[in-house]
Amino acid sequence: MKKETSGVTMKDVAKEAGVALGTVSRVVNGLPVGDSYKIRVEDAIRKLDYQVNSYAQSLRTNKTNTVVLLIPNTKEPYYASLTYHINLALLKRNYRMLLCSTDYDSAMEQEYISMAQQNKVDGIIGLTYNPDLSVRENIPFISIDRCMGPGIPCVSSDNFAGGQLAAEKLADLGCRNIAFLRKGSSIDNEPNKRKAGFENGCLARGLHYEMKIMNDDEPYEEFEKFLEEHMIDGRLAFDGIFCVTDGLAYFILKILHRLGLQIPKDVQLIGFDGIRFFGDKEYVCSTIVQPVEEIARMCVSLLLEENMPEKPSLVCLPVSYACGGTTAEQGNGNSL
Amino acid sequence: MKKETSGVTMKDVAKEAGVALGTVSRVVNGLPVGDSYKIRVEDAIRKLDYQVNSYAQSLRTNKTNTVVLLIPNTKEPYYASLTYHINLALLKRNYRMLLCSTDYDSAMEQEYISMAQQNKVDGIIGLTYNPDLSVRENIPFISIDRCMGPGIPCVSSDNFAGGQLAAEKLADLGCRNIAFLRKGSSIDNEPNKRKAGFENGCLARGLHYEMKIMNDDEPYEEFEKFLEEHMIDGRLAFDGIFCVTDGLAYFILKILHRLGLQIPKDVQLIGFDGIRFFGDKEYVCSTIVQPVEEIARMCVSLLLEENMPEKPSLVCLPVSYACGGTTAEQGNGNSL
DNA sequence: TTGTATGCGTTATCAT
DNA sequence: ATGATAACGCATACAA
Numbered sequence: 001m002k003k004e005t006s007g008v009t010m011k012d013v014a015k016e017a018g019v020a021l022g023t024v025s026r027v028v029n030g031l032p033v034g035d036s037y038k039i040r041v042e043d044a045i046r047k048l049d050y051q052v053n054s055y056a057q058s059l060r061t062n063k064t065n066t067v068v069l070l071i072p073n074t075k076e077p078y079y080a081s082l083t084y085h086i087n088l089a090l091l092k093r094n095y096r097m098l099l100c101s102t103d104y105d106s107a108m109e110q111e112y113i114s115m116a117q118q119n120k121v122d123g124i125i126g127l128t129y130n131p132d133l134s135v136r137e138n139i140p141f142i143s144i145d146r147c148m149g150p151g152i153p154c155v156s157s158d159n160f161a162g163g164q165l166a167a168e169k170l171a172d173l174g175c176r177n178i179a180f181l182r183k184g185s186s187i188d189n190e191p192n193k194r195k196a197g198f199e200n201g202c203l204a205r206g207l208h209y210e211m212k213i214m215n216d217d218e219p220y221e222e223f224e225k226f227l228e229e230h231m232i233d234g235r236l237a238f239d240g241i242f243c244v245t246d247g248l249a250y251f252i253l254k255i256l257h258r259l260g261l262q263i264p265k266d267v268q269l270i271g272f273d274g275i276r277f278f279g280d281k282e283y284v285c286s287t288i289v290q291p292v293e294e295i296a297r298m299c300v301s302l303l304l305e306e307n308m309p310e311k312p313s314l315v316c317l318p319v320s321y322a323c324g325g326t327t328a329e330q331g332n333g334n335s336l
Numbered sequence: 337m338k339k340e341t342s343g344v345t346m347k348d349v350a351k352e353a354g355v356a357l358g359t360v361s362r363v364v365n366g367l368p369v370g371d372s373y374k375i376r377v378e379d380a381i382r383k384l385d386y387q388v389n390s391y392a393q394s395l396r397t398n399k400t401n402t403v404v405l406l407i408p409n410t411k412e413p414y415y416a417s418l419t420y421h422i423n424l425a426l427l428k429r430n431y432r433m434l435l436c437s438t439d440y441d442s443a444m445e446q447e448y449i450s451m452a453q454q455n456k457v458d459g460i461i462g463l464t465y466n467p468d469l470s471v472r473e474n475i476p477f478i479s480i481d482r483c484m485g486p487g488i489p490c491v492s493s494d495n496f497a498g499g500q501l502a503a504e505k506l507a508d509l510g511c512r513n514i515a516f517l518r519k520g521s522s523i524d525n526e527p528n529k530r531k532a533g534f535e536n537g538c539l540a541r542g543l544h545y546e547m548k549i550m551n552d553d554e555p556y557e558e559f560e561k562f563l564e565e566h567m568i569d570g571r572l573a574f575d576g577i578f579c580v581t582d583g584l585a586y587f588i589l590k591i592l593h594r595l596g597l598q599i600p601k602d603v604q605l606i607g608f609d610g611i612r613f614f615g616d617k618e619y620v621c622s623t624i625v626q627p628v629e630e631i632a633r634m635c636v637s638l639l640l641e642e643n644m645p646e647k648p649s650l651v652c653l654p655v656s657y658a659c660g661g662t663t664a665e666q667g668n669g670n671s672l
Numbered sequence: 673t674t675g676t677a678t679g680c681g682t683t684a685t686c687a688t
Numbered sequence: 689a690t691g692a693t694a695a696c697g698c699a700t701a702c703a704a
Contacts (some may be wrong), residue, residue, distance in 0.1 A: 009681055020691040025683060034689060051454040055400065058391045059696050069435075073420050076615060080416040084409050087437045091448075096455070099405075099435040101423045112427075119388040119432070223686035247614035277613060277620075278583035279412060284613075345697055356675040361699060370673060394700035395680050 008048045017044035017159035066096045067303065068116040072104045076247070079127070082144070086125060086294030093304060095122070106130035106185070119276070123303040127331030129187055142299045146189040146223060147314060148333065155298045157315040162288040163197025164204075166242045166270045169286075169321050171205040173268055173328055179230075180211040181223060181252060182244040183226050190316075194244055194272060208321045210238070223248075231259060236267050246271035249285045251328065269326040283324030291317045307320035344384045353380035361608040364388060394456070402432045403639065404452040406462035408440045411612045412583070414626070415463070418480070421632030422461060429640060431458070442466035449668040459639040465523055471525045483650060491634045492526040498624040499533025500540075502578045502606045505622075505657050507541040509604055509664055511576030514538065515566075516547040517559060518580040526652075528578055529632060530608060546574070559584075560591050567595060572603050582607035585621045588664065605662040619660030627653045 010024045017024070017040040026033050027041040044050070058064045065170050067090055074083045083099065090097045098121065100112040109130045116124050116139065123140040133148065135141050147154040170178055184191065195211070202209045212226045232236040236259070243249035249271030253263065256319045261267055264286075274289030276282060284288075294317050304310065346360045353360065353376040360367050363377040380386070394400045403426055410419050419435065426433045434457065436448040445466045452460050452475065459476040469484065471477050483490040506514055516534050520527065531547070538545045548562045566573040572595070579585035585607030589599065597603055600622075610625030612618060619625075630653050638647065659665045 011681080021681095022683085023690060029683085032689075037690080051450075053681050054455050054694090055391050055395045057683080059389070059395055059680090059698090060682045060684085062696080064391070074410045074416050074423070075420045077411075077412075077416075077613075080410045080413075083435070084411045084417075084437055086408070087435050088439075090702075091436065096451075098432050099419070100427065101420055103424070114387070115432075119390050161560050188498070221692090250614055251617075264580050277413075278586055281587075343697095347697080357698085358676075358700080359674060362674085365699080368673075373674080389697050392680090393699080395682090395696090396700085397696050398680080 003219075008050050008151045010050070012048055013041065013050050014046045016048060017041045019251070020027050029210035030325070045097060061320075062120065064119065064121050065094065066098060066119070066121045067300075068098045068100055068112065068119075068121050068124045068126075070102055070109060070112055072127065073101050074099070077277075078273050078292070081292045081311070082127070082296060085281070085293045086299060089297050089300040093300065102128065103333055105127055106133075109136070110135060119204075122178050124176055125299045125303060129185055131187055132138070137302060140303055142303045143190055144295065144299060146187070150313070151311070153302050153311050153313060153315065154190065154314045155295055155302065156320050157290040157295065159190050159193040159319075160197035161316075162272060162290075162319040163199075163242075164201035165319065166194075166272070166288055167198050167201025167207060167209075168205060169327070170218075170240040170242065171207050172269060173240070175238075175268060176207065178207055178209045178240040178242060179238040180209060180242050180244075181226075181248060182212070183214045183218070183223075183248050184216060184244060186215050191244070191272075198242055220251060223252060227252075227255055227259065234260065236261055238267060241270070243269065243271045246273040246275040246284050246287055249287070249326070253285060263326050264328045268328060270321075271324075271326075274322060283322055286324045286325075286327035286329075287322055289320045289322050291319065344386050345389070346386070348384055348584040349377065349380045350659055352384055353377045356447045372386045398456065400455065400457050401430065402434060402455070402457045403636075404434045404436055404448065404455075404457050404460045404462075406436050406438055406448055406460060406464055408443060408463065409437050409466070413613075414628070416583075417628045418463070418632060422635060425633050425636040428520075430635065431640070438464065442469075443661070449665050451654050460580050461635045461639060465521055465525075467523055476639055478639050480631065480635060481527055482523070486649070488649070489638050489647050489649060489651065490526065491631055491638065491651045492653070493631065493655050495526050495529040495655075496533035496536070497652075498608060498626075498655040499530035499535075499578075500537035501533075501655065501657055502530075502608065502624055503534050503537025503543060503545075504541060505663070506576040506578065506604060506606060507537075507543050509576070511574075511604060512544065514543055514545045514576040514578060515574040516545060516578050516586060517562075518581075519554075519556070519559075519584050520552055520580060522551050527580070527608075534578055556587060559588060560645060563588075563591055563595065570596065572597055574603060576604045577606070579605065579607045582609040582611040582620045582623055585623070585662070589621060599662050600664045604664060606657075607660075610658060619658055620647070622660040622663035622665075623658055625656045625658050627655065 010021055014021045014024045019037055023037055024041050027038055057098045069086055071079050071083055074080050087097050102108045110130045113135055117136055125142045127144040141152050143152050143154045145156045213221055243252055249269055269285055271287040274287050275284045298315055346357055349360045350357045355373055359373055360377050363374055396505055406421055407415050410416050410491050423433050438444045445464045448472055453472055461478045463480040477488050479488050479490045481492045579588055585605055603620055607621045608621040611620045634651055
């Protein structure tokens with residue numbers, strides 16, 4: 001019993017094994033060491049239950065094995081899932097992950113970036129909204145869903161293709177007149193390309209469409225009004241709706257039910273994200289599925305892979321369509 | 337430009353300000369320093385954009401300002417919410433949080449605890465399932481939802497009272513014959529007290545009840561069979577159902593719909609947890625709400641508060657009932 | 673009040 | 689191949 005806490009250091013191990021400090025270090029780091037020495041050191045380590053002090057190690061090597069994740073929160077399903085998969089990918093590589101929930105607060109985003117720099121973490125993965133974030137050159141940064149400028153790779157789904165796919169699916173399912181409903185940040189991020197993709201898809205298929213674009217600070221009630229205004233004789237003017245997120249689709253679904261409409265008989269609905277409640281069960285609605293796990297892994301690879309020929313500025317991962325009962329199909333018939 | 341990275345240290349600041357190293361340290365730590373010195377140091381800090389190296393600091397002081405959160409994942413809503421609130425509470429106190437998703441894996445739980453010890457974090461908050469976790473005496477540990485033995489405070493909702501409340505509510509709402517549906521870990525944790533509370537409530541109100549208890553590894557389909565077996569002439573033998581979690585309730589709800597039953601007209605349903613999809617909107621179902629934010633704050637307080645007279649062994653926080661449309665009430669009428 | 677010097681536990685650079 | 693020793697950046701006990 002040396003000190004109060006388990007303060008057993010390399011020095012103690014060296015003494016116990018009767019070798020020099022450097023030898024212990026070499027054993028710990030897997031550097032070449034004579035067999036007899038190696039065994040003695042390993043025995044001593046076991047006997048004393050020695051563990052390296054990662055703070056001393058980081059101080060010395062300037063390598064922290066730590067990555068910061070900047071994310072608005074872990075409550076909304078998409079963020080929660082991203083957090084989960086990034087965390088797992090990092091832990092698998094023996095990296096620790098500092099979680100920083102920013103709550104969409106620009107000041108917090110900046111503050112945590114400074115904190116990350118101060119902690120000299122090995123890198124940052126961030127899904128942020130602050131348009132003019134100051135991030136140092138010397139610390140690797142991977143951005144999710146938003147291009148932040150040169151030197152900062154952005155990883156996201158192929159949102160444009162997703163929007164297009166949604167339009168095409170609705171067309172294939174027999175829709176002729178579609179509404180696009182969007183609510184979100186007005187910042188210039190990747191998800192905002194869903195709209196352009198959607199329009200492109202409609203044009204290609206000769207679909208008529210109407211759009212209702214709302215910002216995050218505007219009330220949801222506007223959508224209800226919009227839909228009510230398009231009701232004629234108890235029927236909706238649209239036979240298809242594309243919502244920019246599953247969260248919005250979930251909300252719209254309730255409105256449609258209140259209006260007495262049958263889903264997917266009267267109106268078909270497609271969301272975006274691929275959210276499934278309570279584990280990997282059914283989808284909330286028919287949806288364009290984001291490859292969350294692949295996004296997570298790509299972020300980690302981009303951040304940690306040494307021999308990357310050239311960091312790409314934007315990596316888009318393929319999305320897919322999944323039936324969740326709000327489109328007419330051989331699906332599970334879950335019409336919520 | 338001294339080095340490659342932004343390697344500006346206290347020594348640089350001291351030189352720039354023309355003072356001694358110790359003086360800079362004292363300024364940084366808010367210790368008494370002569371005004372003229374203080375100003376010069378602060379100017380130098382600003383000019384050089386100095387930031388303390390938290391690794392050197394931790395090495396020196398044996399204080400890391402870091403807490404580890406051990407949680408199965410961040411995908412399931414209850415865990416996601418806990419993670420969010422704990423993270424915020426920690427960040428607010430200027431603590432960093434290392435997230436460790438364990439995926440219910442006992443080996444991982446133990447591994448991350450060892451990692452935490454190695455990293456000499458200031459404490460651990462853990463929601464774990466490994467029945468015989470080895471956690472050192474010297475590192476503070478707060479357990480969520482499970483009592484882990486002496487010296488380790490456990491924080492949870494008042495699950496017993498919650499079960500009781502569910503039974504009483506159903507009784508008040510006119511139910512006479514209730515089913516209790518449970519699926520979960522067979523480990524001896526706090527949420528398992530919901531059953532005892534429920535039985536107690538039924539007894540007190542003279543309610544007849546039947547229970548279907550399933551373990552986590554058993555298939556969900558058993559519930560469907562159970563309910564089908566209790567259908568007579570298109571009517572369910574029960575007029576009320578208490579599900580041990582909202583997740584289960586969500587699943588049961590779909591079965592009930594498939595069986596052609598109307599909720600809450602034919603059967604009333606109460607879940608447990610207080611889950612709300614997509615931000616703070618409506619509840620998934622009528623439910624016993626866990627005070628997640630309070631649980632999170634309590635964990636952090638218990639872990640960090642210095643002057644705690646005596647660490648309690650179990651802290652139960654009060655739950656509440658909320659209508660989510662699956663019980664007959666003045667609620668919002670959201671019957672899914 | 674301020675400066676000086678030592679050590680926290682490691683890794684890395686020397687000799688041996 | 690191994691042992692001694694000097695940093696890494698900071699806090700602090702002690703001297704001034």
